[in-house]
Amino acid sequence: MVSLEKVSSNRVSTGYLTKYKFPSSSLGGLSTQFNIFVPASASESQDASVPVLFYLAGLTCNEDTGAQKGGLLNTAGTEGIAVVFPDTSPRGAGVEGEDDDWQLGTGAGFYLNATAEKWKKHYNMYDLVVKELPEVLKEAKLGLDFSRWSITGHSMGGHGALSIYLKNQGLFKSASAFAPACNPSKTPWGINAFTNYLEYRTRSSPPSEWLPYDSAHLLQNYQGDVNILIDVGKEDDFLKKGQLEPETISSQNKKGVEVRLQDGFDHSYYFISTFAPEHVAFHAKHLKA
Numbered sequence: 217m218v219s220l221e222k223v224s225s226n227r228v229s230t231g232y233l234t235k236y237k238f239p240s241s242s243l244g245g246l247s248t249q250f251n252i253f254v255p256a257s258a259s260e261s262q263d264a265s266v267p268v269l270f271y272l273a274g275l276t277c278n279e280d281t282g283a284q285k286g287g288l289l290n291t292a293g294t295e296g297i298a299v300v301f302p303d304t305s306p307r308g309a310g311v312e313g314e315d316d317d318w319q320l321g322t323g324a325g326f327y328l329n330a331t332a333e334k335w336k337k338h339y340n341m342y343d344l345v346v347k348e349l350p351e352v353l354k355e356a357k358l359g360l361d362f363s364r365w366s367i368t369g370h371s372m373g374g375h376g377a378l379s380i381y382l383k384n385q386g387l388f389k390s391a392s393a394f395a396p397a398c399n400p401s402k403t404p405w406g407i408n409a410f411t412n413y414l415e416y417r418t419r420s421s422p423p424s425e426w427l428p429y430d431s432a433h434l435l436q437n438y439q440g441d442v443n444i445l446i447d448v449g450k451e452d453d454f455l456k457k458g459q460l461e462p463e464t465i466s467s468q469n470k471k472g473v474e475v476r477l478q479d480g481f482d483h484s485y486y487f488i489s490t491f492a493p494e495h496v497a498f499h500a501k502h503l504k505a
């Protein structure tokens with residue numbers, strides 16, 4: 217039994233946003249924090265259980281960023297969906313250089329399991345999100361139904377949401393992303409992260425060890441139906457700098473994938489909060505089908 221400690225709780229929308237912390241085995245025993253919004257419908261009757269949406273935030277963010285600025289909770293509340301906001305990396309791992317660069321280390325866990333010696337004890341955000349956190353939440357008996365689970369995220373977190381969805385066929389009902397890094401094995405943030413976090417021996421370019429974390433590659437090789445919604449702002453500086461490459465997804469013309477380019481929007485939470493209600497409604501449709 218994991219010791220889940222309540223840090224704070226705030227009334228919002230139709231329920232409460234509560235912050236918890238617990239020692240994470242995925243993160244080498246380090247304490248990690250997450251926020252969870254639970255709508256009132258989860259506790260109205262003893263056997264009520266609500267569907268779950270995970271929101272994965274981007275570089276330099278933490279468990280508060282999406283909860284406070286994402287604009288997801290009013291629609292989640294009226295739709296009766298719980299929303300979980302994990303942190304973006306371990307904190308205080310003590311790895312040399314982990315606080316030197318905003319694109320690597322603290323705040324930049326890339327939702328993968330590190331295999332390189334230096335990082336592998338603590339930098340396992342993939343296991344935290346996909347395995348450990350759901351188990352901790354099930355044990356806590358908060359009225360969540362993990363047979364109805366969807367995932368979304370922004371930027372690095374959009375990469376996390378799409379790659380986790382595509383790596384785990386059947387686990388999630390739907391995935392969505394705001395300005396995701398779609399092809400990280402070939403774009404600067406991803407190349408930097410994968411070079412550091414992932415041990416690789418292959419001489420291919422990109423190394424084959426990186427491909428299980430590359431959404432464009434995973435979609436290319438995916439057999440079966442998908443439910444994916446992606447929004448990207450046309451005025452996003454990271455789009456212009458080649459970090460996102462949404463055409464590596466849209467050009468595949470897969471049924472069930474919608475990629476929308478939005479006029480005038482940038483990479484910020486103004487963009488995310490504008491489209492967040494539509495993303496929550498998209499997930500609600502699939503979670504309640």
Ligand SMILES: N[C@@H](CCC(=O)N[C@@H](CSC=O)C(=O)NCC(=O)O)C(=O)O
Pocket residue numbers: 273274275276277281318370371372373484485
């Ligand atoms: N400090 C950086 C910019 C960092 C940044 O823009 N982070 C984005 C996510 S980028 C991809 O994962 C973010 O969500 N920031 C939080 C916010 O509140 O906007 C720089 O120097 O460019």
